[in-house]
Amino acid sequence: MITPEVTAFAERSVLAWLATVDASGCPNVSPKEVFSVFDSRWFVIANIASPASVRNLAENSQACLSFIDLFVQKGFKVKGRAEVIARDRDDFALWAEPLEKITQGRFPIRSVIVLTPDSIEPIVAPSYRLYPSETTEKSQAMAAMKAYGVVSARWQMPDKPSP
Structure with missing residues (x-):
């Protein structure tokens, strides 16, 4: 289910x-810096400082992991x-190995959350659907870089003509 894309x-x-959701149905959303695909079948997520997520998962194993490429404004929502x-x-x-490669020992991994996907859906910015003939990954990246004032090696800004 976890494709190369x-x-x-x-x-x-x-x-x-x-x-995650607790036993009473109260949701919790927690940012995760350290996560990875494991063996093309699971996602592994480092529990570095997430007591609410761990507590909720002990009560209700349903979870959703969402991630996007901020610049192209596309990504995926994984439920399972x-x-x-x-x-x-x-x-x-075994489960922590890919996460340890990411952290290089900088963060204590208290536990590993292993997410088995039931469904994976794309996340795309509305521009892709509303303006499909003019919206590309490159146009989205260029607009985001301009808005954030950054330059990316992947999406080169066009050179400005010399005065």
Whole structure:
């Protein structure tokens, strides 16, 4: 279910949001800096400082992970069931390995949240649907870079003519 396209977007997204729900139905959305695709079948998410997410998943395993490439304004929403792998479990190191590669030991991984997808849907900015003939990934990236005042090696800004 996790296609190469989904994996590519996950790899280039610098932040994801994990949505969980407690036993009473109260939602919680928590930003996640450290997440990865694992074996093309699961998403692994580092629990660095997410007690509410872990507590909610103990009560209700339903979760949704969303991530986008901020510049092209596309990404994916992944819904499924999540399990929390505690540090004291025998298989913790296996699940934590791709996350440890990302953190290089900078952040303590308290546990690993393993999300098994039931569905994966694209997220796209409305411009792609409202103005399909003029909206491209490059046009979205160029507009975002202008708005944020940044330059990207991936999406080169056109050179300005010399005066």
